[in-house]
Amino acid sequence: MQTVVSQTSPPKKSFLYDPKVRGIFYQVLLIVVVGYLFYVAATNAVENLQRARIASGFGFLNNTAGFDISQTLIQFSAAGSTYGEAFIVGLLNTLIVSAIGIFFTTILGFIIGIARLSKNWMVAKVAMVYVEVLRNIPLLVQLLFWYIAVLGPLPQPRNSLEMGAGFFLNSRGLFMARPIFAADAWVIPAALLIGLVGTFIYRRWARVRQERTGQQYPVGLVTLGLVLGLPVLTWVVLALVGANPITFEIPKRGTFNLTGGMQILPEFVALLLGLTTYTAAFIAEVVRAGILAVSKGQTEAAGSLGLKPGQILRLVVIPQAMRVIIPPLTSQYLNLTKNSSLAVAIGYPDLVQVFMGTVLNQTGQAIEVVIITMGVYLTISLVTSALMNIYNRRVAIVER
């Protein structure tokens, strides 16, 4: 019988064959190469900046900007505001177009995604054509198209189109009534808050009740009433007693231009339209894949338990589809936010246009400006994906 095998130690080999040694070698090599590249780049940058007499550091953020921005959500003036404030203006413009875009694109994307699965042949085909066309044309071309299509046919301000209810449309954009808040306008958000809290409590109570007794309560109706109805009711009551908290300033026709009211830039409209319709095509595909991912057996099992079609959709299909839909949906939201940087092509003052465009050209401080701008986008992306990871861990199916 062979007994002793392990006595003969393996033949002594060069230590270079040790995977650990090799691993350390490769990593040191990588660090040295990358470090050397960074070192060369940094020394060159310092030298080049000195030669071009460009300042460095973030001090420029406190310098006076000296240029105007067409859409500002905070107080901003060429003479009195700094580059730092210009950055905030750009950031807010990016965020607002992204937020509104995300809202509309979600609705449109879900509609088209569900339409693609419709049994109605026409509806399904039209949705498919929409998705294929929009997905296969670059967003930049679409934005330029929308910009021209939106801006082109509009009349000069003096011949503004009146659309009723204080809406005017001309080549400078969409003008509409501007709300003016009285001192006691806070009651309306307060009413909304009360409505939200009330809804939350009511839903909990209804769920506990239903689990105990099996009796169902009209949760949807009550939610609608509390969240929407309460603020509206407050407003109406206050307006009736003569203390109207919100009044509207309606734009008036002047000789050459409209005065008063609120202006929405055509660039904003074009960007919003482009981002919304483009991203909706991708969201539609995400939604379709999510719904198809719920196996047919789930629907049939729910049916055999006696659930009605509406309940099957609401209680069985959608919760399972959402688990598949939400991660790619968030990445589409991120794409929309990143794509909003294409605003620079049509002149909407977003972060890239204001900060990486005008500010960069005026100050020449490329490194700082690029770092700040990329930092903003990177922060948004990383925070979102961190939240997504938490969500994924929560909804992941716990397997045996």
Place this chain on the structure above:
Amino acid sequence: MSTAVDMPRFVRAQQVEALPPPSLTRGPIAWVRENLFSGPFNTLLTLVVFYLLYISVPPLLNFLFIDAVWSGADRAACRADMGGSETGACWAFVREKLSYFTYGSYTVSERWRVDVFFALLALGVGWLLWLKAPRRDLGAVYFFWLFPVVSYILLTGGNADFSGRFWIGFLIFGALLIALFAFIAALLKTSLRPALIIGGGIVAVIGITLVLMDMDFGLEHVPTSLWGGILVTLLVATVGIVVSLPFGILLALGRRSKLPVVRMASVIFIEFVRGVPLITVLIMANTMLPLFLPGDITVDRLLRPLIGTALFSSAYMAEVVRGGLQAMPKGQYEGAMSLGLNYPQMMILIILPQALRIVIPGIVNTFIGLFKDTSLVAIVGIFDVVKTIEASRIDPNWAAPTIGMTGYAFAALFYFIFCFGMSRYSLGVERRLAAGQKR
């Protein structure tokens, strides 16, 4: 025994006439009823869709075809006040500008070189995409080495005119590289032959490339500032593809590596690039690249966005390839290792061929994204298709109200044909790959 059998009261004497076949289970009418008007809600939907089509499709067809102006020498054809028609697309404009949209300002007498480039590109793409093509390994060599070198010579004119010092430097570098390989082989106490072959091979490939770039083929030099249009769009896309695939594979392997430093470096690069918009990367390449290089080296204006897009798409490609690597069952890795293959052998011979095969659809989708993204170089001032259209749009010779729309319709059509073609291809491959899995 009972004989009491109930006598039937009624016996049918003749056969019942056969029921007519249910008329509406097949045929176009039944299909319409089933698919379009199966209920009140469905009927309503169909009518709404018909209405939407009615208000959108006829005007579109009118604009694009029926009312379109197909020929004309200048704006007069597309202006109502000069006797033309301005309700339809001004295709005369596109016809007139087509060579500008294709070549940009490329020297007219040298444009055949661009045509040869297009043909070579089509050959390479066809060779690689046609899954049954002969010798696809040679195709890869062609596409990733020969084709780029030849294209460089064709498009710029070659004749880089390296100095004597450059060649001496290269010879020293080559000798050092071969010596390094020999030294490692000696340390490892293995035979010298493979080390010399690998080292010599690398030096030879680089050397041949440099010699070709240096040689004077008698082609006139065409500066990149003259390039434009479809040429630049395809060039940016091709460079992105040629660089991003190998670089993306390396990044993906790095991200899956067991070595912490390598993994961290790959993760940081990939997540950083994926977290920022392409336009910021392009602006960075445009403004910061010159800063990072020694003052006397200038980077070609076309090269900067090329580097930007190549790096950008590498990160996305890396994620696609990583998906393929993760989808490989562990047994493949273990099987390869138990055969005694080392890491490069395992990856090159066993894992990557399978992993890349299953992610072909993902790779093609990344290419579609890359192709669409090439339009962004217009923002940093490179004359790609979009930028040439933008430039032609303001040509006073063609100042007419429909010019902008016509230009964008052309751009949309151009991108749509390429992207839609690629997406159909990827669907086809996906179906083919799935066919192998079905039992």
